[in-house]
Structure formats: C-alpha cells, structure tokens
Amino acid sequence: MLKNVISPKKITGVETFNKKIAPLQERLGVLQRTFREKKIPVIIVVEGWDAAGITRSTKMVIRALDPRGFTLHTIEQPTDNERVRPFMWRFWIRMPPKGRIALFARSWYSRAISAEMQKPSWTKSLKGRIIAINNFERQISDDGALIIKFFLHIEKDEQKRRFEKREKDPLTAWLVSPELWNLHHHYDLSFPIVDNLLEKTDTKYAPWHVLDATDENYAVLNIYTTIIKTLEKTLSDQTSGKIPGSAAPQLPQKNPIKRSAGHLVPEKTCTKEGCQQVLDSLQTEMIRVQSLLFKRKIPLIIVFEGRDAAGKGGNITRIARYLNPRGYDVIPVSAPDATEKSHHYLWRFIKNFPKEGHIAIFDRSWYGRVLVERVENYCTKNEWQRAYGEINDMEADYVYSTGGGIIKFWLEISKDEQLRRFEQRRDDPLKQWKITDEDWRNRENWAQYEKAVDDMLERTNTKPAPWTVIESDDKWSARVKTIETVTSYCQKLLE
Amino acid sequence: MLKNVISPKKITGVETFNKKIAPLQERLGVLQRTFREKKIPVIIVVEGWDAAGITRSTKMVIRALDPRGFTLHTIEQPTDNERVRPFMWRFWIRMPPKGRIALFARSWYSRAISAEMQKPSWTKSLKGRIIAINNFERQISDDGALIIKFFLHIEKDEQKRRFEKREKDPLTAWLVSPELWNLHHHYDLSFPIVDNLLEKTDTKYAPWHVLDATDENYAVLNIYTTIIKTLEKTLSDQTSGKIPGSAAPQLPQKNPIKRSAGHLVPEKTCTKEGCQQVLDSLQTEMIRVQSLLFKRKIPLIIVFEGRDAAGKGGNITRIARYLNPRGYDVIPVSAPDATEKSHHYLWRFIKNFPKEGHIAIFDRSWYGRVLVERVENYCTKNEWQRAYGEINDMEADYVYSTGGGIIKFWLEISKDEQLRRFEQRRDDPLKQWKITDEDWRNRENWAQYEKAVDDMLERTNTKPAPWTVIESDDKWSARVKTIETVTSYCQKLLE
Numbered sequence: 001m002l003k004n005v006i007s008p009k010k011i012t013g014v015e016t017f018n019k020k021i022a023p024l025q026e027r028l029g030v031l032q033r034t035f036r037e038k039k040i041p042v043i044i045v046v047e048g049w050d051a052a053g054i055t056r057s058t059k060m061v062i063r064a065l066d067p068r069g070f071t072l073h074t075i076e077q078p079t080d081n082e083r084v085r086p087f088m089w090r091f092w093i094r095m096p097p098k099g100r101i102a103l104f105a106r107s108w109y110s111r112a113i114s115a116e117m118q119k120p121s122w123t124k125s126l127k128g129r130i131i132a133i134n135n136f137e138r139q140i141s142d143d144g145a146l147i148i149k150f151f152l153h154i155e156k157d158e159q160k161r162r163f164e165k166r167e168k169d170p171l172t173a174w175l176v177s178p179e180l181w182n183l184h185h186h187y188d189l190s191f192p193i194v195d196n197l198l199e200k201t202d203t204k205y206a207p208w209h210v211l212d213a214t215d216e217n218y219a220v221l222n223i224y225t226t227i228i229k230t231l232e233k234t235l236s237d238q239t240s241g242k243i244p245g246s247a248a249p250q251l252p253q254k255n256p257i258k259r260s261a262g263h264l265v266p267e268k269t270c271t272k273e274g275c276q277q278v279l280d281s282l283q284t285e286m287i288r289v290q291s292l293l294f295k296r297k298i299p300l301i302i303v304f305e306g307r308d309a310a311g312k313g314g315n316i317t318r319i320a321r322y323l324n325p326r327g328y329d330v331i332p333v334s335a336p337d338a339t340e341k342s343h344h345y346l347w348r349f350i351k352n353f354p355k356e357g358h359i360a361i362f363d364r365s366w367y368g369r370v371l372v373e374r375v376e377n378y379c380t381k382n383e384w385q386r387a388y389g390e391i392n393d394m395e396a397d398y399v400y401s402t403g404g405g406i407i408k409f410w411l412e413i414s415k416d417e418q419l420r421r422f423e424q425r426r427d428d429p430l431k432q433w434k435i436t437d438e439d440w441r442n443r444e445n446w447a448q449y450e451k452a453v454d455d456m457l458e459r460t461n462t463k464p465a466p467w468t469v470i471e472s473d474d475k476w477s478a479r480v481k482t483i484e485t486v487t488s489y490c491q492k493l494l495e
Numbered sequence: 496m497l498k499n500v501i502s503p504k505k506i507t508g509v510e511t512f513n514k515k516i517a518p519l520q521e522r523l524g525v526l527q528r529t530f531r532e533k534k535i536p537v538i539i540v541v542e543g544w545d546a547a548g549i550t551r552s553t554k555m556v557i558r559a560l561d562p563r564g565f566t567l568h569t570i571e572q573p574t575d576n577e578r579v580r581p582f583m584w585r586f587w588i589r590m591p592p593k594g595r596i597a598l599f600a601r602s603w604y605s606r607a608i609s610a611e612m613q614k615p616s617w618t619k620s621l622k623g624r625i626i627a628i629n630n631f632e633r634q635i636s637d638d639g640a641l642i643i644k645f646f647l648h649i650e651k652d653e654q655k656r657r658f659e660k661r662e663k664d665p666l667t668a669w670l671v672s673p674e675l676w677n678l679h680h681h682y683d684l685s686f687p688i689v690d691n692l693l694e695k696t697d698t699k700y701a702p703w704h705v706l707d708a709t710d711e712n713y714a715v716l717n718i719y720t721t722i723i724k725t726l727e728k729t730l731s732d733q734t735s736g737k738i739p740g741s742a743a744p745q746l747p748q749k750n751p752i753k754r755s756a757g758h759l760v761p762e763k764t765c766t767k768e769g770c771q772q773v774l775d776s777l778q779t780e781m782i783r784v785q786s787l788l789f790k791r792k793i794p795l796i797i798v799f800e801g802r803d804a805a806g807k808g809g810n811i812t813r814i815a816r817y818l819n820p821r822g823y824d825v826i827p828v829s830a831p832d833a834t835e836k837s838h839h840y841l842w843r844f845i846k847n848f849p850k851e852g853h854i855a856i857f858d859r860s861w862y863g864r865v866l867v868e869r870v871e872n873y874c875t876k877n878e879w880q881r882a883y884g885e886i887n888d889m890e891a892d893y894v895y896s897t898g899g900g901i902i903k904f905w906l907e908i909s910k911d912e913q914l915r916r917f918e919q920r921r922d923d924p925l926k927q928w929k930i931t932d933e934d935w936r937n938r939e940n941w942a943q944y945e946k947a948v949d950d951m952l953e954r955t956n957t958k959p960a961p962w963t964v965i966e967s968d969d970k971w972s973a974r975v976k977t978i979e980t981v982t983s984y985c986q987k988l989l990e
Contacts (some may be wrong), residue, residue: 033928059820067815068808068827068858080575105821313563320562325554326600332563337833363563433528 012217024224025064039098048152051162070101097342141205152213249386254458264473275476286322289490297356299404306411309421333364388459395465406465507712519719520559534593543647546657565596592837636700647708744881749953759968770971781817784985792851794899801906804916823854883954890960901960
C-alpha cells in the first residue's frame with residue numbers, strides 16, 4: 001500500500017493552508033456535535049514512520065474539537081499494569097463510550113510491531129496479531145463505532161533530513177535517540193513488513209488512508225477532508241438505512257456437547273462428609289497449581305454460568321477458600337450500569353481480565369449476551385447471533401496472546417431440584433435474601449432458556465476454551481467435580 | 496498504645512481454636528449479608544510489625560466471607576501509575592462501594608511511614624500525613640462507611656524467632672530479605688514512632704485495636720470477635736438512630752471575596768480582535784509554563800464553575816488550544832452514574848486527579864455538592880454543610896502532598912446576559928444543542944443559586960486553593976482574564 005504514495009506535486013503553501021483549514025475546522029466541529037447527539041463513537045488512529053508528523057497532525061485535528069468530547073491517547077511503552085495484561089487490554093479499555101471521539105497518536109499497530117519483532121518466530125506471531133487486530137476492529141465496528149485510520153508516509157531520505165534538522169535544534173535534539181537512528185537504518189528492511197501489515201489490516205470496516213506526509217500542510221488538510229468525508233458518509237449511510245453490523249452474522253459451527261439428559265448427578269457421587277474429605281485432599285493440589293501459575297506468569301479465567309440456585313456461589317466459595325487471596329479476584333456480574341451500557345458489551349468484562357499469574361473468577365459473564373439478553377430481548381437477534389463468533393474470537397485471542405487458560409462451567413440442575421431449592425430458600429429466614437421475584441420469573445421461561453443454553457454450549461465449545469457441564473443436583477458431588485476439573489485443567493496448562 | 500499489650504497468658508490451643516472459630520465464622524457470614532442489604536461499606540485494615548501474621552490473619556477472616564462481596568487489597572510498593580498520583584489516591588480509588596467489604600493487608604499507614612521516613616524532615620512530613628489520614632478516615636466514616644483497624648503487635652525477640660524460623664524453611668527463606676533484618680535491628684528506634692502514629696490516629700470514627708499477636712490463634716480469634724462486636728454495635732446504633740456524620744458540621748470560617756456587584760465586565764476590556772491578539776501573545780507563555788510544570792513534575796488542577804451559558808466551554812477550549820495535548824485532560828462532569836453514586840461523592844473526582852506534571856481541567860466539579868445538590872435537595876442539609884470543610888481539607892491535602900496547584904474559576908454573568916445568551920442559543924440552529932429545558936428550570940431558581948454561590952465562594956476561598964471570579968458578561972475580555980490568571984498563577988507556583 002505504500003508504493004506510489006509519494007508525489008512531488010503535493011505541496012501546500014502556508015497561505016493556501018490557512019485559507020483552506022478554517023472552513024474544515026468549523027465543519028468538523030459541527031460534525032463532532034452531530035455524532036455526539038447520534039451517540040456514535042469515533043476512533044481515529046494516526047500511525048506512520050518516525051518523524052512523519054504524527055504529533056503535529058493529531059494536535060491540528062484536536063484544534064477543531066470541543067475538548068469535552070474527545071480523548072487523546074498517546075501510545076508509548078505500556079505501563080507496568082498494562083504489561084501484565086493481555087496485549088489488546090490497554091486498547092480495549094480506551095475505547096470511547098457512545099458519542100465520544102478517541103484519537104490515537106500511535107496505536108495497537110506500532111505496539112504490535114515493536115512487541116512481536118522481538119520474538120524469535122516473529123512472522124508467525126505477527127500473523128496471529130493481525131488476526132486479533134482485525135477481529136478487534138470488526139467487533140468495535142459491528143457495535144456501531146466508526147474507525148478512521150491514517151498512515152503518514154515519508155521516504156527514507158526525508159526521514160533522515162528531519163532527524164538531522166531535529167538534532168540541530170537544542171529544543172528537539174533529545175528526541176532523536178540512537179534507537180531512532182537504528183530504526184532509520186532498517187527502513188528498507190521494515191518497508192515490506194509495514195506494507196504487509198497495512199495491507200492485511202486494510203478492511204472494509206476499518207480501511208487505511210495512506211498519506212504522503214512529505215509536506216506537512218498537505219497531510220493535515222488531507223486528514224481533515226478524509227475525516228469529514230468519512231463522517232458525512234456514515235451519516236448518509238445511516239439515513240439510507242445502512243447500519244454497521246447489520247449483515248446477518250455467520251454462526252460458528254456447532255460442537256456437540258453432552259448435557260446431562262437423565263442424569264443430573266455426576267457419575268462419581270459421595271456423601272457430604274465423603275465429599276468434604278475429597279475436597280480437603282484436593283486443597284494441597286490447588287495451592288500447588290496456583291503457585292506454579294503465579295511463578296510462570298500464566299493467567300487463568302474461570303467462568304461460572306448456570307440457572308438460578310444451580311450452586312454458583314457455593315462452588316466459588318469453595319474454590320476461593322483454597323486459593324491464596326492475593327492471587328485471585330471474584331467478579332460478580334449483574335446488569336450493566338450506565339457507563340458500561342455506553343460501551344461495547346465485552347468492555348466491562350475485558351477490563352476485569354486477570355493480570356499474568358492471577359486468577360479471575362467470573363460469577364456470570366459475557367455469556368449473558370446469549371442467555372438473559374437473548375431471552376429477555378435486551379439485544380437484537382442479530383446482536384446475540386453475532387456474539388457467538390465474537391466471544392469465540394475473544395477467548396481464542398486471550399488464550400493465544402497470553403498463554404493463559406479459560407475454564408467454563410455450566411452448572412446443570414433439573415427443574416424439580418431448582419423448585420426444591422427455591423422453596424427451601426423462601427422458607428429459611430437465613431436464606432431468603434438469596435431468592436427474588438426475578439428468579440421466579442426466570443423459571444417461567446425455563447424452555448426458552450433451555451434453547452439458549454443448548455445453542456450457547458454447542459456454538460462456543462471451542463478448542464481453546466471448552467465448556468465443562470457440571471451435573472449439580474447433588475451439591476457436594478458437583479463441588480468435587482468442579483475442583484477436580486480446575487486442578488486437572490491447570491495441570492495440563494502447566495505441562 | 497503498644498505498651499502492656501503483650502501478655503504471656505494469651506495462648507489458645509488448636510482444639511480450643513477450632514471449636515471457637517466455627518460459630519464466629521458463621522456469625523460473620525450472616526453479618527456480611529446484613530451489611531450488604533443495609534448498603535453499609537466496611538473497611539478492615541490489618542497492620543502490624545513484620546512477621547506479626549498479617550497475611551495469615553487476613554486469610555482467616557476471608558474464610559468466613561462470601562467471595563462475591565469483598566475485595567482484598569494487599570498494599571505493597573506503589574505501581575508506576577500510583578507513584579505519580581497524590582499519596583492517598585491509590586487508597587481513595589480502592590474504597591468499597593456501598594455494601595461491600597474492603598480488606599487491607601497493610602495500608603496507608605505502612606506506606607506513610609515508609610514514604611515519609613525517607614525525607615530529611617520526616618517528623619514534620621509525618622505530622623502532615625497524620626492530619627491527612629485523619630481527614631480521610633473521618634470523611635469516609637461521615638459518609639457512612641465503617642472502619643475497623645487492627646495492629647498486630649509482637650516483641651522484638653519474637654520477631655527475631657519468626658525471621659529465623661522462616662529462614663530455615665526453604666519455602667519461606669526468600670521472604671526474609673536483608674531489608675527486613677535491617678528493620679528488625681531498628682525495632683527499638685521504630686517503636687516510639689509507630690506508637691505515636693497509632694496514638695495520633697486513634698480516633699472516635701476509626702479507633703485502633705492493638706492485639707497481642709504472639710499467639711496467632713489468639714490474635715485471629717480476637718480479630719473475629721472485634722469485627723463481629725463492631726458490626727453488631729453499628730447495627731444497634733443504627734436502630735437507635737445513631738447515624739455517622741449526623742452531628743451538625745462545623746462550617747469553615749467565611750473569607751470575604753469580591754463578587755462583581757455592578758460590574759460584570761472585567762476592569763480591563765478589549766474588542767474581540769484586540770482580545771484575540773492578547774490571547775495569541777499569551778500562547779507562548781502558556782506553552783512555556785506547561786513544559787516547566789511537566790519537567791518539574793508539578794500537577795495542576797483547573798476548576799471551572801459558573802451558571803449555564805457563563806462561558807465554561809469557550810474558556811476551556813481556549814486554554815486547551817494552547818496546551819500540549821499529551822499533558823492535559825478535560826473532565827466534563829455531569830450527574831453521577833450508578834457506580835459513582837454507590838461511592839463517596841468525592842471518589843469520582845479524586846479518581847481523575849492529575850498525574851505529576853499533568854493538568855486536569857474540570858468542567859464543573861465537586862462543588863456540585865454545594866451548588867446543584869444543595870439547591871435541588873439531592874443531598875441533606877447536613878451533607879452539603881459538611882462538604883465545605885471536606886473540600887477544603889481535600890484541596891489542602893492535594894496541594895501539600897503533591898506540591899501542585901489548584902486554580903478555581905467562578906464565571907459570573909448577570910441574569911440579563913444569561914437570558915440574552917439563552918435566546919441566542921434557542922434561535923440559532925447551530926447552537927440549539929447547547930440549551931436544554933433544565934437550563935431554563937435552573938434559571939428560575941436564580942436567587943437560591945445566588946445564595947449557594949455566595950456561601951461556596953466565602954467558605955472555600957482558602958489560601959492553598961483560592962477562587963478567582965471572572966466577570967463574564969463580555970466573553971472575550973473574560974477569556975483574556977482567565978488565561979492571564981492561569982499563566983500568572985503558574986509563574987508563582989514555579990517560583
């Protein structure tokens with residue numbers, strides 16, 4: 001994509017520039033407000049060669065914007081908290097809420113190159129990174145966000161001229177480090193790699209705009225007109241009914257999974273006392289695997305899904321008791337609040353993804369999208385159908401990019417057993433807090449949930465993140481199976 | 496407080512322990528749920544000498560708790576993001592929402608000692624820290640949170656025995672660093688300092704429980720019974736109508752401040768063109784002071800308050816245009832969302848306090864408590880009256896602990912000028928988005944706001960954080976005065 005971009009004719013004098021930029025700034029200001037009203041989030045990415053003018057260009061774009069409606073993210077080395085998270089984590093948490101603009105001066109692209117190039121098998125890992133980036137941008141775009149990406153291109157000679165000019169000025173000399181010169185000397189080597197990265201990530205939902213940045217004024221004007229054109233096109237597409245993510249989603253293939261028709265008690269059962277003994281004997285192994293995960297910096301996610309009263313709380317308490325409290329978090333999931341609603345539905349979960357070596361236990365999870373949100377019509381059919389593939393992509397990316405694990409439990413109980421537990425809760429003053437009217441209402445939709453659960457298990461039972469069904473009519477046997485699953489999963493993960 | 500705590504009689508055997516702990520755990524579990532229902536946040540702090548058993552004790556407390564209802568915070572060295580924030584920032588952001596429990600294994604106490612002791616004038620700075628800690632705990636407590644603090648006490652000989660025991664076990668040997676031995680050798684020197692810190696922070700709202708931790712079982716049982724007693728006393732106090740923060744607050748003294756009776760145009764005025772020229776000439780100075788603040792790692796907060804249409808947006812845009820976008824954030828403040836509402840009212844603002852060397856511009860601020868929340872009865876009279884002192888304390892602590900600055904602007908406009916601007920907005924299709932029904936409603940309460948503004952300016956016009964009134968009927972002259980105030984304030988700050 002970088003070839004034939006540079007042209008000697010593209011020169012804009014200062015006077016022409018000043019005359020041309022004023023109406024563009026005004027227009028962009030108006031468009032920012034329109035997008036705020038229409039609650040469309042906008043992501044503008046500015047990438048390019050070193051010294052191509054990324055800082056100056058973003059500053060010039062900002063001039064036109066209401067400072068209360070945008071955030072500028074200057075992406076440099078990750079902080080220590082970012083370094084211990086999945087690669088895309090620091091970008092996910094920076095995605096703008098509805099109606100805001102996020103400007104990225106450098107982005108996941110620069111970071112992907114500099115992170116992956118240090119690895120011995122970088123071509124392979126860069127390939128994986130490209131898939132993850134495309135998935136990420138597609139998901140954000142399908143959710144209604146607009147992504148505008150710029151690459152500022154200058155030739156090697158021009159870069160050299162700019163470095164030398166900066167070195168002469170004492171105010172900018174410190175900017176030109178030996179590392180930068182080193183990158184400059186590898187310009188020709190980097191060229192095909194960058195070109196390939198751009199080409200592979202030049203998608204319909206997030207196309208690249210590669211600009212000749214030899215003349216800075218020309219580049220800035222070009223950025224302005226491109227942003228304005230893209231924003232206007234989005235508005236006219238909307239008016240004519242073209243909405244992002246509205247294409248019928250491709251459902252992932254079904255992977256059959258054995259649910260417990262007829263036997264809601266695990267094959268191995270034990271009495272309460274027997275189970276407690278087994279559990280206590282598993283404690284040492286839990287402590288051992290947790291400390292190994294910690295030492296090897298492997299993160300682990302444990303997801304609990306299941307009908308009301310299926311035993312999520314009891315299972316989690318049991319696991320937590322055996323863990324070093326410094327190394328895990330329990331994330332209880334309920335209805336999203338206003339801030340969370342103004343973001344992509346995965347945003348609030350990814351925010352809570354574990355640091356390396358840590359364990360995050362989700363009490364309910366992103367699967368709410370294809371369970372309660374589907375059954376209660378909180379999202380469109382299109383949205384929940386799209387979610388299967390989005391979730392599979394997200395889980396796969398997490399596993400591959402961190403080397404971590406995901407254990408997903410579906411706690412299966414029978415309708416009769418649920419009723420028995422509901423009644424017990426209702427009648428026990430110490431347990432009444434556990435049961436709400438909503439639980440009874442959910443129970444009325446048993447059949448609809450049944451269908452949703454089947455679809456969920458079959459469409460998201462993937463190799464990197466398989467489901468484990470726990471037959472939970474017998475509470476104590478279920479806990480044993482849960483803990484055994486966790487320890488044996490971790491043993492494999494540690495192999 | 497540490498004297499006469501140790502007693503050789505306090506020994507609890509394993510069997511007695513097991514028999515005693517079970518009912519306490521059950522009771523604590525029930526109390527956790529009650530506090531969740533009553534939406535009372537609980538903060539439990541465990542401090543003590545090294546090797547006194549802080550980790551083991553917190554682990555034992557956690558055993559009794561529903562893991563979905565508490566968070567454990569292990570406080571060690573600050574991360575790089577925490578290091579560049581005000582000292583109390585990392586603790587403020589960890590305060591639990593209503594109904595949750597936050598456990599601190601070590602806390603602001605350990606950090607205060609280790610941070611302040613490195614300074615040459617540590618006795619003075621530790622004194623300042625104690626004031627800040629007491630203010631912090633009082634504010635949290637007045638807001639309805641319960642604070643339970645433990646100090647685990649062991650004697651020097653016992654500490655030595657424990658260090659040596661740990662050194663012998665290959666699994667724990669790495670825990671005993673040369674720094675720890677160094678601290679051990681300074682035990683006698685530290686004793687009066689720690690004792691003094693405990694005494695000075697042993698308050699009615701957050702008393703210390705100093706425990707003999709020579710026998711670990713005894714200490715754990717003591718922690719359990721103390722927590723249970725405190726929780727139960729809080730419930731019975733509530734039933735009998737004793738509510739934290741219900742005492743009539745002491746209002747800070749009034750500091751007279753000149754508001755612009757009669758002249759709502761600054762003394763110096765200029766035409767639009769003249770003003771623009773002055774503004775452009777101030778640009779260089781703005782850039783200069785920003786880069787100096789950045790180099791010297793001094794943070795700056797700029798607060799804009801003012802009636803609707805007083806010109807907050809225009810002023811902020813103008814300042815922002817002159818700043819390096821990497822070094823500032825604009826924080827637009829509107830009604831709090833559900834998560835924010837479940838926290839102390841200052842929480843969402845302190846979260847956004849600037850990093851060292853950075854500038855945070857607040858478009859409306861914590862002063863909403865004594866303006867809109869007072870006028871619209873969103874909080875009680877007691878609460879907004881308490882806020883003056885709380886805000887003064889918070890601002891003073893920020894200034895003293897970071898060496899940073901706060902510039903507070905009140906944009907004053909006349910009732911006639913507001914009407915003119917409202918009508919202009921209403922009639923201009925490009926500006927209609929700026930005006931809402933709420934603005935008209937607020938206008939009807941003009942006189943009530945007038946009273947609230949007077950009180951706010953007079954009671955929070957403090958030496959560390961004074962107000963500047965900007966007469967804003969003339970938009971352009973107002974902008975000049977704003978920017979001039981910022982640059983001259985920064986010049987003084989940098990002296």
